[in-house]
Each structure stands twice: as structure tokens, then as C-alpha cells.
Amino acid sequence: MNITVRVWRQKNADDKGKMVTYGVENVSEHMSFLEMLDVLNEQLTLSGDDPIAFDHDCREGICGACGVVINGQAHGPQTTTTCQLHMRSFEDGAVIDIEPWRAGAFPVVKDLVVDRGAFDRIIQAGGFISAPTGSAPEANNLPVPKEDADHAFESATCIGCGACVAACPNGSGMLFTAAKITHLGLLPQGQPERDSRVIGMIEQHDHEGFGGCTNIGECTSSCPKGIPLDTISRLNRDLLGALAKGKA
Amino acid sequence: MIVATTQTVKRPSAKRSTVALKYSMAVSGLIMLGYLLVHMYGNLKFFQGRDKFDHYLEGLDDILYPYLPHEGALWIIRVVLTAALVVHVYAAVTLWRRNKAAAGFVGNTRYHTKQNKTGVQRSYASFTMRWGGIILLLFIIGHVAQMLPNWLSPGGASDSKYDRVVNGFEIWWVVLLYTIGLVAVGFHLAHGFWSALTTLGQNHSSTRKSSRITAVSIGLAVIIAGGFLTVPFAIFFFGAGS
Numbered sequence: 001m002n003i004t005v006r007v008w009r010q011k012n013a014d015d016k017g018k019m020v021t022y023g024v025e026n027v028s029e030h031m032s033f034l035e036m037l038d039v040l041n042e043q044l045t046l047s048g049d050d051p052i053a054f055d056h057d058c059r060e061g062i063c064g065a066c067g068v069v070i071n072g073q074a075h076g077p078q079t080t081t082t083c084q085l086h087m088r089s090f091e092d093g094a095v096i097d098i099e100p101w102r103a104g105a106f107p108v109v110k111d112l113v114v115d116r117g118a119f120d121r122i123i124q125a126g127g128f129i130s131a132p133t134g135s136a137p138e139a140n141n142l143p144v145p146k147e148d149a150d151h152a153f154e155s156a157t158c159i160g161c162g163a164c165v166a167a168c169p170n171g172s173g174m175l176f177t178a179a180k181i182t183h184l185g186l187l188p189q190g191q192p193e194r195d196s197r198v199i200g201m202i203e204q205h206d207h208e209g210f211g212g213c214t215n216i217g218e219c220t221s222s223c224p225k226g227i228p229l230d231t232i233s234r235l236n237r238d239l240l241g242a243l244a245k246g247k248a
Numbered sequence: 249m250i251v252a253t254t255q256t257v258k259r260p261s262a263k264r265s266t267v268a269l270k271y272s273m274a275v276s277g278l279i280m281l282g283y284l285l286v287h288m289y290g291n292l293k294f295f296q297g298r299d300k301f302d303h304y305l306e307g308l309d310d311i312l313y314p315y316l317p318h319e320g321a322l323w324i325i326r327v328v329l330t331a332a333l334v335v336h337v338y339a340a341v342t343l344w345r346r347n348k349a350a351a352g353f354v355g356n357t358r359y360h361t362k363q364n365k366t367g368v369q370r371s372y373a374s375f376t377m378r379w380g381g382i383i384l385l386l387f388i389i390g391h392v393a394q395m396l397p398n399w400l401s402p403g404g405a406s407d408s409k410y411d412r413v414v415n416g417f418e419i420w421w422v423v424l425l426y427t428i429g430l431v432a433v434g435f436h437l438a439h440g441f442w443s444a445l446t447t448l449g450q451n452h453s454s455t456r457k458s459s460r461i462t463a464v465s466i467g468l469a470v471i472i473a474g475g476f477l478t479v480p481f482a483i484f485f486f487g488a489g490s
Binding site: 019069099103106114172202204209218226228239 | 353
């Protein structure tokens with residue numbers, strides 16, 4: 001198949017940036033979206049142009065490194081990571097718009113690469129448990145209801161790709177933050193820091209310049225890991241509880 | 249690589265976070281919603297006729313009398329509602345500005361593509377919250393001005409509030425403005441009630457659409473907008489009260 005791509009090109013953080021149109025020929029429908037970009041980059045390199053910078057790592061849909069906005073949708077038309085999106089999802093002759101995640105807290109580094117360090121700092125602010133050293137405790141001493149374990153695990157599958165922020169019209173990082181709050185808050189190991197965790201992470205979330213949640217659900221529907229929307233309600237509930245206890 | 253392990257810049261307190269602002273927005277919104285339900289119930293007394301409607305409205309002055317003074321309850325309601333409105337608008341404007349800055353606009357647009365501008369699954373009502381909210385605010389200001397004794401009385405003033413209602417709603421543009429206001433209320437509630445309960449931690453569904461709260465929100469929006477509109481429509485289209 002032959003396609004046309006319009007890609008956001010931006011030399012560095014200070015550059016204004018613009019959309020640039022390229023034709024890509026003989027694209028196999030079995031190629032992943034990133035492989036199509038690889039082919040385009042080979043073309044650009046051969047013609048002496050600067051290849052398009054984009055983030056990627058495992059290309060197996062589990063690391064969270066890749067991610068671009070394709071035709072206005074984070075990770076494109078399928079609910080998966082960009083690396084697991086295949087060209088068969090597009091028509092022959094399609095014009096595909098490729099842009100970086102847009103958020104005040106995710107500044108563009110170059111082309112399609114953004115700095116997602118803000119997510120790391122939110123995790124640093126509370127996305128952890130204290131694990132005492134010494135011999136491993138007897139696992140059966142900590143019973144966890146199956147339903148809680150499942151929901152905690154579901155939330156723990158967040159790969160921190162940032163699609164939720166890119167899809168949210170408010171540039172809110174609430175789904176990411178809520179996934180971690182839910183993951184740790186549902187398990188007994190997460191209880192000692194439950195209040196300080198939600199306070200620390202929300203403070204850092206706002207400090208990084210993410211927006212507020214308006215509960216429209218665009219984050220959930222673009223999340224490649226299907227983090228459910230009720231995690232955000234759980235975060236709200238936890239913060240309400242922590243504030244009521246005067247922990248802030 | 250991020251190596252900083254200590255926070256060098258003081259973070260804003262969680263008490264002033266976006267989530268805390270949303271709590272105040274949710275609670276103030278629910279207060280106003282509660283008032284709307286009672287208000288709509290009162291409006292429907294119009295269909296009991298002139299005497300009963302006017303008698304009911306006079307009775308409002310003496311709610312809980314003699315435990316509260318004449319008009320005491322009404323003044324409490326007025327103060328609470330005004331405070332709720334101020335809090336609601338303050339939170340909305342603050343979050344609106346913050347969210348706009350957070351969205352990472354490049355010039356006037358966020359994403360340059362012309363595709364999928366309306367998102368993947370978000371509701372139409374959710375698009376109306378901000379501008380619809382401004383329409384609502386203007387509507388409320390006009391509506392309160394109308395309630396001042398015989399001050400703004402399209403169609404003719406009267407000591408009977410029943411007659412004022414009928415006089416007003418016989419005019420097409422009054423009905424039109426009222427309808428615009430009530431449709432705005434309906435859309436605002438269709439997303440707002442869901443959003444308020446979610447903000448207060450009450451959503452347990454994995455998606456917005458699958459939540460029971462969404463269904464209740466839409467039901468509330470239809471009941472409230474529809475309930476309020478029965479009176480002007482009955483007067484304008486079916487000649488009720490004349």
C-alpha cells in the first residue's frame with residue numbers, strides 16, 4: 001500500500017515546529033506503525049534528511065516507551081500501543097497525521113519525542129510501599145480478596161505511556177496517578193502510606209502542570225492497557241478521606 | 249535521567265489541588281440541583297390553577313414560621329444558593345484556565361489534524377459544560393431579575409404571580425429564551441451529575457457509559473428540563489391559564 005503521512009517536525013524544544021508531508025510507498029499491511037516509520041526514516045536518511053525522532057523500545061506493547069497521536073487519537077485507531085498497531089488498520093492511499101503527545105507537562109524534545117519525566121516524579125512522590133528488610137514474610141499471613149487482587153493487578157498493568165494525558169482535552173494525568181493509587185491502595189502492603197501517597201501524588205501531579213479531570217472518559221478509551229475509569233473515583237475517595245483526617 | 253531525590257520547590261497543598269476544587273464544584277452543583285428539583289415541583293403547581301398557585305407562592309414566605317421569621321427560610325435559601333453559585337463559578341473558571349494551560353496548545357490548536365476532533369467516546373453534553381455554563385449564568389441573572397417584585401415583567405405586571413407567568417409565556421421570545429436556558433440546564437446536568445458523583449468517589453464502573461450514574465444523570469436532565477418546560481409550553485401552545 002502507498003500512504004501519505006503528515007508528521008510533526010520540530011528540531012528541538014525551542015523550535016516552533018510544523019507539520020511536514022511525506023509519501024511512503026510499498027508499505028506492507030503487516031508492518032507495525034513503527035516499522036512504517038522506520039521505512040520512512042530510511043528514505044529520509046538516504047536522501048540526506050534528518051530522520052524523524054520517535055520513542056520506542058520493546059515493540060511488544062509492554063514497555064510504554066512508544067506512543068504518538070495518530071489522526072487525533074492517542075496510539076491511533078486501535079486500543080493498543082503504537083508498536084502493536086498495524087498498517088492494515090489503514091486504507092491504501094490514506095493520509096495519516098502523526099503528532100506528539102500534547103500536554104504542558106510533556107514538553108516536546110524533538111519531533112515526536114516528549115519528556116515524560118513528570119510521570120516519574122509523580123511516582124517518586126508516593127507511588128511506592130515501604131518494604132521492610134529481612135526474611136520474606138509468610139505470604140498466607142496477608143489474605144487478599146480475589147476481587148481486590150484482580151482489580152489491583154488490572155491497575156498495575158499501567159505502562160506509563162502517557163496516552164491518557166494526550167487523549168485528555170485537559171491534559172490531565174489523573175488516570176495514570178489513579179492507576180497507581182488503586183494498585184497500591186487495594187493491597188494490604190499499600191495501607192501504611194495510603195493517605196500520604198494520595199496527597200503526595202496529587203500535589204506532584206498539579207505541581208507538574210497537569211490539568212484537572214472532567215470525568216469525560218477519553219483517557220480510559222485510549223488506554224492500551226484498559227485502565228478502568230473507576231480508578232479515578234477511587235483516587236477522589238482516597239483524597240477526600242485523607243483530607244478529612246487532616247493529613248494534608 | 250532524573251536523579252533528584254529531594255523536593256527542592258514547595259508543592260502546592262493538596263487542599264488547593266484540582267481535585268479539591270472539583271469537590272467544591274461537585275458539592276455546590278449538587279446543592280443547586282437539589283434546589284432545582286424542589287423548584288420544578290413548585291412550578292408544576294401552576295396546573296392546579298390561579299388560586300392554589302398564588303397561595304402556594306405566598307406560603308413560601310412563611311416556611312417554618314414561627315420558628316423562622318417571615319421570609320427567613322427564603323433568605324437562608326438565597327444566601328446558600330448564591331454562595332454555591334459563586335463557589336461553582338470560581339472553581340469552574342480556575343479549572344478552565346488551568347486545564348487550557350495544561351493541554352499543551354501550539355498556537356490556537358492542540359492537534360493539527362482535522363480528524364477525531366470530538367474525541368473517541370465523550371458525550372455531547374460534556375462539550376457544553378463551559379459555554380453552556382455561561383449561557384446558564386446569564387439565564388440565572390435574567391431569571392432572578394424577573395423575580396424582583398414587578399421589575400422585569402414582559403407581557404405585563406400583576407400582583408398575581410400566576411398572571412405574570414401567563415402574561416410572560418404568551419410572548420414567543422420569552423418562551424424561546426426560557427427554552428434555551430432549560431436545554432442548557434439539561435445538558436449541564438446530563439454530564440454534571442455524573443461528574444459530581446464521580447468526583448466524590450461514587451463511580452464503580454470501568455467506563456462512563458456503563459455506569460448507572462450516567463443513566464441517572466440523563467434521566468435527571470430530562471425530568472428537570474422537561475418538567476420546567478411543561479408550564480411555558482402549556483401556556484404558549486395550548487393556551488393554559490388564559
